[in-house]
Amino acid sequence: MSTLLRLATAGSVDDGKSTLVGRLLHDSKSVMSDQLEKIASPGDLALLTDGLRAEREQGITIDVAYRYFATPRRRFVLADTPGHVQYTRNMVTGASTAELVVLVVDARRGVTEQTRRHAAVAALLRVPSLVLAVNKMDLVGWSEEVFASIADDLDHPGEVTAIPISALSGDNVVTPSAHMDWYTGPTVLEFLETAEAGEDLTGLPARLPVQYVIKTRGRRAYAGQLTGGILHVGERVVVQPGGHTTTVAGIDVLGEPVATAWAPQSIAVRLADDLDVSRGALISPAATAPETTRELRATVCHLHEKALTVGEKVLVKHTTRTVHAVVEEIGTGGPLGVNDIGDVVVRTASDLAVDDYAESRITGACLLIDPGDGATRSAGMISVA
Missing domain, CATH: 2.40.30.10 (Translation factors)
Structure with a gap:
């Protein structure tokens, strides 16, 4: 089964973000036939994501538009986020669960204040990877110098991959551009298909926020999703708040007993001691428990x-x-x-x-x-x- 990548798009108003998303969906053949009927020209590609009537009327993205698409190599959940300053909160919502952000820049304007704001939000949210898609290269004569200048202008603490594109004509979005032979890197889709997906949650300290208490035949089990780490039967754990320590007596996954569980599995844990544990408690190894x-x-x-x-x-x-x-x-x-x-x-x-x-x-x-x-x-x- 192909891996899943969660990504978000961001960029200033009119930089071509929704057109890029529409081009990705269209050229990767991820558009339904009824949606294709909306597209009379390449300029209509943004209609595939700007679904609200107010968005179409104003020509801007307002809400976060989530789209699912897949290629033979990978599955994607894409959040197309608004570019306007007044909708920064929506960009935060869309990027909060993303593993990669595609930040779109108009090659004629370069890096703007809003570009830097979106890059800062991505850094604040600890999004692992950032793609700087320098769009509308056709309007600057496919200039390598313009592209290089913009790529050098973005100051970001994380990993940045810059790609020159034209979302309107499709250059370097899904297929390589015939106009920019000086660029030898991946297209946007090639990069998305090969980018690392998913944080290794098992490397984190084990954490089990209790969602539900299961009572059967006089026994209590504490159900929830393991948000990090690995948990073993027999391991010494602490229940917070309260700080009571005990031992893991049993772990069930899908109703079957297991000796070990790892994030992000949903599990039910039985404890050796009869403690007052309810929804909202946090179970973690005593050696690595949070303060x-x-x-x-x-x-x-x-x-x-x-x-x-x-x-x-x-x-x-x-x-x-x-x-x-x-x-x-x-x-x-x-x-x-x-x-x-x-x-x-x-x-x-x-x-x-x-x-x-x-x-x-x-x-x-x-x-x-x-x-x-x-x-x-x-x-x-x-x-x-």
């Missing part, structure tokens, strides 16, 4: 129209655990408005066992939620000092 805290430090992207202010009461959702909290500090001092990114300190009413986001994109992430209506206010990346 608990009531002072949560995080970099957040504020997603809601209602600003986030110091002193405000919120709910913090971390894996399967939700606790009451108060916003103690905001790095800028003032409130965070929609699409703002800033550092916050949140004081929780009870302990949370957290990891640094740089170590785990699952147990290092959190949400700030409005306790009144349940709306998500901010998405956070936790920092453990």
Whole structure:
């Protein structure tokens, strides 16, 4: 079975991002016949992703459009994210689970402030790989010098692969370009088909956020998805919050007993001691258990129209655990408005066992939620000092 790659696209308005996605879908033969009827010319390729009426009328991407497609070599889940500044929060949503971001740049304009903002968000979200797709090369005479200048202009801490393309004509998207013989690297699709997919979660410390308690014949098992690491029967573990230690008495996968489980399997764990364990608890090896805290430090992207202010009461959702909290500090001092990114300190009413986001994109992430209506206010990346 081919591997799955989760990717997101980003870029400034009118850089040709949706056209690139449409070209990928069209030329890889991943478009249904009824969708093909929408395309009268190459300029209509963006209609394959800009599905909302408001998007078509305004000529911009507003919402995150998720598309599934496959080639003989790989399966893909693609999130086409908005380019407009006011929809930065949507870009955060689409890129939060991505393993690769394709950042599109108009060759005539080069790297813009919004390009740098999207690159910074990708770095903040710890997206492992970035493709810089320098688009509209046909409008700069297929110039190698223009391409090289743009590729050198993007400052990014991670791995960057620059590819010169024309999404409108299809050059270097799926098929190699006949106009740029000076470029000998992969096309966009070739790179996507061969890029490394999936983080090796088994290399992380084992973490089992408890989702559900199963009670059968007087025995209790704790079900959830192993978000990291490897867990063994007989291993000494700690249950947080509370810090009670015990031993793994048994592990079931799909109802069958196993000696070892590894991320990202969904499992049910039985413990040697009868402890008070409920949804929201975290089971991890005693030797590598995270520290608990009531002072949560995080970099957040504020997603809601209602600003986030110091002193405000919120709910913090971390894996399967939700606790009451108060916003103690905001790095800028003032409130965070929609699409703002800033550092916050949140004081929780009870302990949370957290990891640094740089170590785990699952147990290092959190949400700030409005306790009144349940709306998500901010998405956070936790920092453990």
